[in-house]
Amino acid sequence: MKRFAFALTVAAGFAVSLAAAPALAGTAVLRNNVVVDGDILKLGDLFDNVGSKADTAIARSPAPGRRAILDAEWLQRVAVTNRIDWQPQNAFEQSVVERSGVTISHDQIEMEILAALADQGVPADAQIELANRTATLVVPVGANAQIGVRDVLYDQRYKRFTVTVEAPVNSPSATRIRLAGRVFQTTEVPVLSHPVNRGDVITKQDITWNRVREDNVRRDVITDASQMIGYTPRQMLRPGQMVSTADIQKPLAVLRGALVTMVLKSGTMSLSTQGHAVEQGSVGDVIRVTNSHSNLTVEGRIEGTNLVSVSMNGATALAN
Structure with a gap:
């Protein structure tokens, strides 16, 4: 926090007739914490019991969203200059003045910059990332909160930009900041619209689409929804997360140890017997099974x- 020791000078141009003004009968009371809206800090903002002098302008307020610490020496000087009855109780007495304001968020700033970059050929569905990830603007209460973006420089090859952002737009007293950042292309990927548990089969109704940065899409991430439909998660999947090929599998048709029917077909001949699965798998997988009668494994x-x-190679196992 920036400490103001005589840093807030008595505002020039605010003429106050003090020569013949008598001191007030009552003792002024300092306000230790002050919140103001306007550009000008007045005597009545800092002190109670100052009578008709309450509207006397003494300094400029901090910038919107900022604060200033007024120390005992500065406060005493103001009291003497304006002939009010006040003395600091100790050298550490102070008043903290904060200027209220309307904050323009980081997201709002990014949105306006992206719109301004459209003239440079940047698509509306791109995403930008500012080098200063905490950049915000604060405008005075009651002021136009519209953002202006100007002085746009964009490097098409490296997808980098610099801009000047101001608010309120076109205001002589606007706050201006210079910002730099990068542009990222985006793509849509299928994601789940709700949690899907292991063993549940994913359907078309379970899928929605999220737009994400292309550089965040790994090679194994599924970008075609048809590659998810009919599959089941290996572990519970959260909604909105990108799904990789390693996250899903075909539904298990046979569990390890399950009783299965073993069938051999050859022309018009068909043989069948019971067995137990040595391995688990999905439709189309080749697994080992053991004939329950012969204990032969094929x-x-x-x-x-x-x-x-x-196959015919396993006919012996079925015959026994």
Whole structure:
């Protein structure tokens, strides 16, 4: 916090007739914490019991959203100059003056900059990132809060820009800041609209779309919704998060240890028997199964829920 020791000078141009003014009968009372709206700090903002002198202008207020600390020496000088009955109780007495204002958020600033960059060929669905990620503007209470963007410089090759942002726009007293940043292209990716648990099958109704920066999309992130539909999460997936190919799998049709039907088809011949799955898998996967009667283990392809087809090489296992 910036300490003002005589830094706020008595505002020039505010003529006050003091020569013959008598001191007030009552003792003035200092306000230790003051919030003001206007440009000018008045005697009545700092002191109670100053009578008709309350509207006397003594200094300029801090900038909107800022504060100033007025120390005992400065306050005593103001009291003497304006002939009010006040003395600091000690050398550490002070008054903190804060100027209220309307804050223009970081997001609002980015939105206006992106709009201004449209003239440079930047698409409306791009995203920008400011080097100063905490940049805000504060305008006086009651002032026009519209932002102006000017002095735009954009490097198409490196996607970098610098601009001047001001608020209130076109105001002689506008606050201006110079900002730099980068432009990022975006793309849409399919995401889940609600949590989906492991084992639940993802449907078209479970999917929505999020626009994200292209540089945040890993190679394994799914960008085609059809690659999610009919699959199930390996672990619970949160809504809105990008989904990778490693996050989902085909629904398990056979669980490890499950009782399965082993089928061999060859022309018009069909043989079947019962077995137990040594491995789990989805439709189309090749797993090992053990004949419950012979204890012979063969490989088979999963055709459906607890249904495994075996080749002629596994005929012996079915026959026993």
